[in-house]
Amino acid sequence: MSYSDFGKKFTQSSGIVELMNDLGEALSINPNMLFLGGGNPAQIPAAQALFKAHLQSIVGQQSQIDRLLGNYQSPQGDPSVCDALASYLKRNLGWDVTRKNIAIANGSQSAFFIIANLLAGQRGDQETSIHLPVSPEYVGYADSGLSDNFFSASKPTIELLPNRMFKYHVDFDHLDIPMTAAALCISRPTNPTGNMLSDTEVEHLNALAEARGIPLIIDGAYGLPFPDIRFVPATAIWNNNIIMMLSLSKLGLPGVRGGIVIGNEEFISDFNAANTVISLASGTLGPMLLESMINNNDLDQLSNSVIQPYYQSSSEFIVAEIQREMSDLPVRIHKAEGAIFVWIWLQDLPITSHALYQRCKQRELLVVPGEHFFIGLSDQWSHKYECLRLSHAQPRSAISAGIKILAEEARAAYRDR
């Protein structure tokens, strides 16, 4: 069969397709794989019990079952869900929002596809881009543009820290936002690095975006405000120039495909029109669970007392394992400030991170090669090929066994140089 340009673009192999194929293989075909790849959240018993209780309360009432199964949602999402979320955001964070600032989507991945393509791409004769102020960024963005050269990006500065740690910062001195940028975009906490851009960095980026008349997209899949997987202080920042994306996935609900967009009223109305053309309506399960958790005051309790402590502890565990098992190697770890990953930098690695990933895969260890995350960066920067993303949303036995294999394979790569 021959395909259109769209068909060719969306069927070519891409980082996110490789990553999700690995995820599928590890979760359903080969359960022996040590799975430090993928972005699947951990299955945390206290969270699972809470979801079960809310699900049972929904299916315990016929009227709720009918609402769950028998109705299309309105284009923006069920108004009572949007109202519950708006009052939650107003009450807890002081955001000046109503239901008109909120849209429900089938996952934040599909929300991003719509947001990004509404803003960037071909505008008449001009090619416009989404600018990523800190590359590396989330690999799932990479192939989402309908046109070429869809992303531009800036290199961060690298701060070297004690104990073989490091941290990326926005390089405001060399940000070079192209005149054709249609939006800035960050994930916060950042996938893949676990970085948490500071409030000052976010405010500075928003000021630069506003001065250009373009929005700042903040992808809050890992929180703020929920699931709030962050280990350093930070404020949830939103205003009419910010398009915020939230997700139910990292709460522990990736199967329900629940995404949320918070933006100014005009943008939300346009987003809803596009989302209706593409999806007709969003699924009902995620929004109903969310509403039930908000109305019973369970959402913050879940984030702050169950999810955040779980990942803070798993993050400290994996960092300690790397520091112990890889102490003879030139490895640095990005300061773990949030999300469910650690990002390691193997300085002067003699093979690419993709080759190291393949060697680990042969030994039934899945990690994610770093080079796919440097979206929009055309510079020849050796650092791009020296990093790996490791998930710590796995049992400790898998983390320990995985780090041992990784250390052996990395050691072999340096030795065979």
Ligand SMILES: Cc1ncc(COP(=O)(O)O)c(C=O)c1O
């Ligand atoms: C930063 C980031 N944004 C968006 C997504 C997409 O999440 P979902 O479509 O499950 O809401 C992910 C998933 O891993 C992510 O890591």
